[in-house]
Amino acid sequence: MVHEASAPDERAEQFDAWVADENKVEPQDWMPEGYAKTLVRQISQHAHSEIIGMQPEGNWITRAPSLRRKAILLAKVQDEAGHGLYLYSAAETLNVSRDQMEADLMSGKAKYSSIFNYPTLTWADVGAIGWLVDGAAIVNQIPLCRCSYGPYARAMIRVCKEESFHQRQGFELMMALSQGTPEQKAMAQDALNRWWWPAVQMFGPPDHDSPHSAQSMAWKIKRFSNDDLRQKFIDMAVKQAQALHIEIPDPDLKFNEETGHWDTGEINWDEFWAVVKGHGPCSRERMANRRKAHNDGAWVREAATAFAAKERARAEKVAA
Ligand SMILES: [Fe+2]
Ligand SMILES: [Fe+2]
Numbered sequence: 484m485v486h487e488a489s490a491p492d493e494r495a496e497q498f499d500a501w502v503a504d505e506n507k508v509e510p511q512d513w514m515p516e517g518y519a520k521t522l523v524r525q526i527s528q529h530a531h532s533e534i535i536g537m538q539p540e541g542n543w544i545t546r547a548p549s550l551r552r553k554a555i556l557l558a559k560v561q562d563e564a565g566h567g568l569y570l571y572s573a574a575e576t577l578n579v580s581r582d583q584m585e586a587d588l589m590s591g592k593a594k595y596s597s598i599f600n601y602p603t604l605t606w607a608d609v610g611a612i613g614w615l616v617d618g619a620a621i622v623n624q625i626p627l628c629r630c631s632y633g634p635y636a637r638a639m640i641r642v643c644k645e646e647s648f649h650q651r652q653g654f655e656l657m658m659a660l661s662q663g664t665p666e667q668k669a670m671a672q673d674a675l676n677r678w679w680w681p682a683v684q685m686f687g688p689p690d691h692d693s694p695h696s697a698q699s700m701a702w703k704i705k706r707f708s709n710d711d712l713r714q715k716f717i718d719m720a721v722k723q724a725q726a727l728h729i730e731i732p733d734p735d736l737k738f739n740e741e742t743g744h745w746d747t748g749e750i751n752w753d754e755f756w757a758v759v760k761g762h763g764p765c766s767r768e769r770m771a772n773r774r775k776a777h778n779d780g781a782w783v784r785e786a787a788t789a790f791a792a793k794e795r796a797r798a799e800k801v802a803a
Pocket of ligand 2: 649
């Protein structure tokens with residue numbers, strides 16, 4: 484670790500060497516301001532995505548077609564709440580308060596994954612989300628288990644185990660539909676048609692348009708570039724779509740013998756940026772729901788704060 488007492492110009496050098504050697508950085512260690520700032524941005528954005536991400540699927544809990552499917556979906560959505568909580572806690576170790584992070588989400592200063600601004604129109608969307616969105620999340624998050632920042636890396640280990648269950652339940656749901664009646668198969672195909680491109684965009688802008696990537700890689704926050712992760716996901720998903728006997732909605736999708744990877748058609752980055760800037764089909768609704776939940780929960784936070792103060796006063800009285 485880097486000591487606070489080292490000369491300022493030595494600290495940055497020691498830090499880079501420490502991280503380059505695959506050591507973990509812990510909350511009490513000295514770290515460059517930019518490193519902490521990058522992590523707060525990334526971890527809080529990740530936490531917000533988990534919490535906002537409960538909405539599109541939560542929308543189907545009351546309409547799940549069987550008790551088994553309802554139990555699975557409830558467990559999955561609950562897991563996402565847990566992911567949000569681990570991640571807010573990891574971010575709090577960097578001296579940012581949960582209140583501040585919530586305020587930044589509410590004001591629009593902090594972002595969340597643009598995929599959650601798309602609507603869930605049919606039951607098949609629950610399958611497509613588990614298969615593709617949680618599938619993309621795993622590809623993104625497995626390397627984060629080796630992130631140089633200890634609290635984030637440790638949170639990701641458990642998150643990834645749960646994401647793996649999410650991905651499997653989604654794939655299994657898609658399998659049931661694609662082997663069902665022609666109407667069910669059409670529903671699965673329609674869900675893939677609508678979720679494919681937003682899932683491909685989940686890895687963020689192309690490398691040449693991703694200004695923070697190089698520094699994040701040097702600090703070992705990020706291990707692979709957006710485009711590399713995206714390619715990994717595409718190669719995986721193409722095989723899975725073949726197993727499901729449904730078509731990826733991309734007429735230009737083709738196996739490249741030279742690279743050994745699947746090449747896709749043009750990705751619509753204008754749509755991606757429009758959604759990131761808050762113009763997604765459900766952006767307003769998601770934020771309005773989040774704000775309402777935050778306001779409705781104010782009494783719980785106030786009660787917990789009042790109870791903590793009472794406990795503290797009681798403990799002080801006993802001590803005195
Ligand atoms: Fe999650
Ligand atoms: Fe998940």
